[in-house]
Every structure is written in C-alpha cells, then in structure tokens.
Amino acid sequence: MEKIKMTVPIVEMDGDEMTRVMWKMIKDKLILPFVDLKTEYYDLGLLSRNDTDDQITIDAANAALKYGVAVKCATITPNRQRMEEYPQLKKMWRSPNGTIRSIMGGTVFREPILAPFLQPAVRKWTKPITIARHAYGDIYSAVDLATEEAAECRLVLASDRGTEREYLVKKTDGPSVFLAQHNTRSSIENFAKACFMYAWDTKQSLKFAAKDTIIKEYDGMFVDVFEKEYEKNWKARFEREGIKYGYTLIDSAAAALMTSDGGYVLALKNYDGDVLSDLVSAAFGSIAMMTSVLVNPEGKYEFEAAHGTVTDHYYRYQKGEKPATNPTATIFAWTGALRKRGEMDVNHELMAFADRLERATLDVLSEGYVSEDLVPALVPGFEFRVTSVEDIIDKIAGKL
Ligand code: NAP
Ligand code: MG
Numbered sequence: 001m002e003k004i005k006m007t008v009p010i011v012e013m014d015g016d017e018m019t020r021v022m023w024k025m026i027k028d029k030l031i032l033p034f035v036d037l038k039t040e041y042y043d044l045g046l047l048s049r050n051d052t053d054d055q056i057t058i059d060a061a062n063a064a065l066k067y068g069v070a071v072k073c074a075t076i077t078p079n080r081q082r083m084e085e086y087p088q089l090k091k092m093w094r095s096p097n098g099t100i101r102s103i104m105g106g107t108v109f110r111e112p113i114l115a116p117f118l119q120p121a122v123r124k125w126t127k128p129i130t131i132a133r134h135a136y137g138d139i140y141s142a143v144d145l146a147t148e149e150a151a152e153c154r155l156v157l158a159s160d161r162g163t164e165r166e167y168l169v170k171k172t173d174g175p176s177v178f179l180a181q182h183n184t185r186s187s188i189e190n191f192a193k194a195c196f197m198y199a200w201d202t203k204q205s206l207k208f209a210a211k212d213t214i215i216k217e218y219d220g221m222f223v224d225v226f227e228k229e230y231e232k233n234w235k236a237r238f239e240r241e242g243i244k245y246g247y248t249l250i251d252s253a254a255a256a257l258m259t260s261d262g263g264y265v266l267a268l269k270n271y272d273g274d275v276l277s278d279l280v281s282a283a284f285g286s287i288a289m290m291t292s293v294l295v296n297p298e299g300k301y302e303f304e305a306a307h308g309t310v311t312d313h314y315y316r317y318q319k320g321e322k323p324a325t326n327p328t329a330t331i332f333a334w335t336g337a338l339r340k341r342g343e344m345d346v347n348h349e350l351m352a353f354a355d356r357l358e359r360a361t362l363d364v365l366s367e368g369y370v371s372e373d374l375v376p377a378l379v380p381g382f383e384f385r386v387t388s389v390e391d392i393i394d395k396i397a398g399k400l
Contacts, residue, residue: 015073133273
C-alpha cells in the first residue's frame, strides 16, 4: 500500500509515563504504517525538559505557532513528590501546558467522545457538549486576604493619567476575608474570537454564560465583547450555517445543560469553566474519552488528551503488568491534528485517514474490548472484556 503523503509537518510534543508508552504504540502501529508522517519532534518528557532548562518547551510552543498544528502527549508537572522521585531535577519546572498556553495564547476547548455503548450520567445527552474555559485572570491571579481583626478594606484604582478613585469594600467588625480580581479587555476579546472560531469550525451553536445581573461592570465587559465580536465578524456566517450565538445567565445555563440534548459550545469564565468542565467530563463517562484542543486567536491549534500521564498504570507497566489503560483520547488528539493538517493543506486523504482511525478505535471498543475506566459508564447489558491497552491498539491496527 502506498502511504498517505504529507507536505507540512505536525509539531509533535512527546511526554511522560503511561501516555508516553501509548504514544509510541499509537505512532508505530496506527499511524506510521499508513502515513508518510512528517513531524517536527520535541521531547517534552520531564528529563528532557530538565536537560534543556525547559527551553525545549518554549521551542515546541514556537514551532506550534510556526506550523499551526501541534499534538501533545500528557506530561508530568513536577511537585514536591516528583522532586524526590527524580533527584536529578534542577528545578520544580513549570507546567508545560502553562508555558505553551502563555506563548500561544488562546482558549482550551474540551470535547467528549461519544459512543453508543457509553451511557452519559445525563440521559438526554446524545450530542457532545464542549466547554470553553477562559484561562486568564479572575480568582486565579487575585489578591486573596484574610484578617483576624476588625478591618476596613478599601480598593484604590490609580489610572495612568494620575487620577485616583477609592472605594470602600467593607468595614468589618471581626475576622473576615477579602478578594480583588481582574481581567483585561484584550484577553476577553481573544477568548471570544477563539470561541466563535471553534464554534464555526465545528458547526455548533455557541453560548456564553456569566452573571452580569450581579457583576454589572466586570461580567458586563465579557457580555459586550462577545456581542460585538458576534455582530462584527460572525453573525452573517452563523446565520448562513444555521447556528446561533446567545448569552445566558450562568445559573440558567447550568440548568439548561441538564435538560438539553447537547451539541453546542458553552463558553465560560475561568472558574465556571474549571468546575463545569470537570463535571461534564465525569458525566459523559471517562476522562479518557475527553479531548482537549488549544485554539489561539490566529487559528493555530494544539491537540491533546484531557487526562494526565496515568501514573499508577505506568508503575504497574514498569513491573511488567499490562494495564488496561484507555488510549482513545490520545488517539483522538492525533486524529484531530492530522485532520486539521489535512484541512489546512487541502489533503483529503489525510482527513479521511483521521476519520477511519477514529472509526476503527470506536469499533474495537464497541465490540466489547474495553479499558477499565469505561466499565462504570457502559450501557446496561453490554457484553465486554477488559483488556490491555496493547491489545486494544493491536485490534485497532487490525481494523485499519
Ligand atoms: P491522570 O493522569 O489523568 O489520572 C487520574 C486517574 O484517572 C488515573 O489514576 C486513572 O484512574 C484515570 N485515568 C486517567 N486517564 C486514563 C486512561 N487513559 N485510561 C484509564 N484510566 C485513566 O491525573 P493525575 O493522576 O492527577 O496526574 C498524573 C500526572 O499527570 C501528574 O504528574 C500530572 O502533573 C500530570 N498531568 C498532566 C496533564 C497534561 O499534560 N495535560 C494533565 C493532567 C495531569 P485509576 O487509577 O482509577 O485507574
Ligand atoms: Mg479543574
């Protein structure tokens, strides 16, 4: 068989532990036999980041900006425990995803992979619900204070022009807590652009939800920015495609989530997105059936699985066991990148291959060869056998 050709490379970011093991199996058995794969390879494994003083992460993110499509394996973000596990670490290196996001900018979209043999916790969900989380500011970079004494908290806004405004937050008569947070219009604008672009790309309606009835200025800016971006750049295109944009209050958006059948993109502020993205992924079945894509405002993409490096499975793998890890989200990160590369380069064969690989993956699972995480989410009466990731990947290769 002649292999499918590629012209422009995909930026490949390798990673750690069990996902690194699956990464190699997926490439060797599911992609390389069929595609004349062109990648620019960056090893973001912890030791390689340590050897390069993390320069490799910066280089990988810049390559993603250059080529426009990247695929990333899950990576270890070192913490104190990891410093003991890897004594050679020079530093507690930053989260690679954080570094990449700060260089590429943009918004993370998490979309579940649906299959008929999986039963979402919400029975009505028959189409995916994609959560877009604004990953800048708000409580994540706030001034967060506590006092044991009675106190008066004031907020001073000193403008660049030399004017000052002072506000009384509250005078309290005992122990109390305070919080001051911020956001910027440019960050919100980039968020809105990425959300409209993703909704347009995937031909789904977009909802933005916040609480502008209570936070009139702060959330009001978000609502205005979304509305302006829609009117200016998307309204005509959305109408032509039969998709919609609308703003709703966060509480009614949360209620609507439980009663809708899905099939839309829900754009949320940082904290709302943090909470609801975990809720939605758990309710759809398994974190290993959740893909994640970073879209920047210039239309550059980085695809990955939403889960981490599955450490406990890796320790078992090192002992010679064959863990029943789920490769689906990592496979779909690859197919997302291959399809996007195909779209950008008008390479129909590559796009068709991405479709076939996804279908082969779901076919194997639907025949009952499943990983252990899927068991609690299977439809009642479904006949299955839990099997190793190696076996699942071999069966997918067989289908291909
Ligand atoms: P995790 O790797 O996502 O694993 C959490 C648990 O979820 C696992 O113990 C496993 O449950 C289950 N799970 C996740 N993916 C699975 C899969 N593909 N197949 C089957 N089960 C799966 O998260 P974590 O344990 O919090 O983090 C581990 C490491 O990953 C950390 O070093 C963290 O820094 C890193 N991390 C990286 C990223 C990223 O690069 N994007 C994201 C998150 C975490 P059972 O143990 O019950 O089988
Ligand atoms: Mg979270």
